[in-house]
Amino acid sequence: MFPMVTGFMNYGHQTVRAIRYIGQGFMITLSHANRLPLTSQYPYEKLITSERFCGRIHFEFDKCIACEVCVRVCPIDLPVVDWKLETEIRKN
Numbered sequence: 714m715f716p717m718v719t720g721f722m723n724y725g726h727q728t729v730r731a732i733r734y735i736g737q738g739f740m741i742t743l744s745h746a747n748r749l750p751l752t753s754q755y756p757y758e759k760l761i762t763s764e765r766f767c768g769r770i771h772f773e774f775d776k777c778i779a780c781e782v783c784v785r786v787c788p789i790d791l792p793v794v795d796w797k798l799e800t801e802i803r804k805n
Contacts, residue, residue: 753760762768
C-alpha cells in the first residue's frame with residue numbers, strides 16, 4: 714500500500730511543478746503583451762544608432778568612387794578619403 718501512496722504523492726508533486734512552470738511561462742507572456750511594438754518602417758524611418766556602435770562598415774576599394782559616404786557614416790571618423798580629380802582619362 715505504501716508504494717501506491719508514494720506514487721500518488723510523486724504524481725501530485727510533478728503536477729504542481731508542471732502547473733508552476735506553465736504559470737511562469739504565462740506570466741512572462743503577459744508581461745511581454747503589455748509592451749509597445751518596436752517595429753520601424755525601414756526605408757522611411759531609420760533607427761538611430763548609439764555613439765558607441767561598433768558595427769562593421771562594408772567597403773570595397775575597387776568600387777570606391779570617393780563619395781565620402783563611409784566618412785560620414787563612421788562614428789569615430791576613421792576613414793580618410795584623399796582623392797584627386799583626373800581629367801586626362803580618355804574613354805576608348
